[in-house]
């Protein structure tokens with residue numbers, strides 16, 4: 001695992017630098033992209049489509065941040081860009097297990113999360129959580145990464161975990177890239193309660209209609225092209 005430690009330290013060096021929180025986040029995410037974008041893993045998994053999904057989720061989270069009045073669209077974008085980093089760790093360092101996970105997804109119809117639990121007894125949010133803490137990322141990003149499948153479990157920033165959660169659903173609904181499976185998860189039960197804390201609209205309507213975001217998402221989606229071209233050029 002020598003290379004693994006090297007990857008970790010390269011990113012850690014950046015995250016320990018004395019930059020502002022947001023530029024540190026952006027620096028860490030570009031460093032992560034750089035460390036993981038060219039790595040080889042199981043052939044059946046298309047890394048370009050994975051980044052397309054991650055960048056699409058970032059764009060969706062930035063859009064939701066504007067809609068819900070969250071203080072930083074850039075923070076939401078970075079949290080979402082990195083939200084599935086745990087999958088890349090499995091892809092790169094546990095290729096045999098990654099293949100087994102894909103097999104369960106494709107042949108048994110399991111979600112990627114369920115299949116991870118079955119094969120590894122640990123999931124990508126848990127792996128990502130450990131990495132995010134090791135890199136000293138801000139707590140907003142840690143919560144977005146660690147709790148995007150269960151936003152209510154986020155102790156400090158459930159609203160950002162919720163945006164990452166919802167953007168994953170939007171990207172699957174609107175077929176943006178591929179994050180490991182095609183199953184569209186349901187919206188977490190407590191979505192409206194969490195969102196109502198930051199966005200007064202939900203106090204009145206109690207409604208969350210993801211279909212209604214499609215045209216706005218398509219408008220913003222073009223921004224992900226720029227980001228993806230940077231990744232492909234890395």
Ligand SMILES: [Fe+2]
Pocket residue numbers: 083084124125148149
């Ligand atoms: Fe995920």
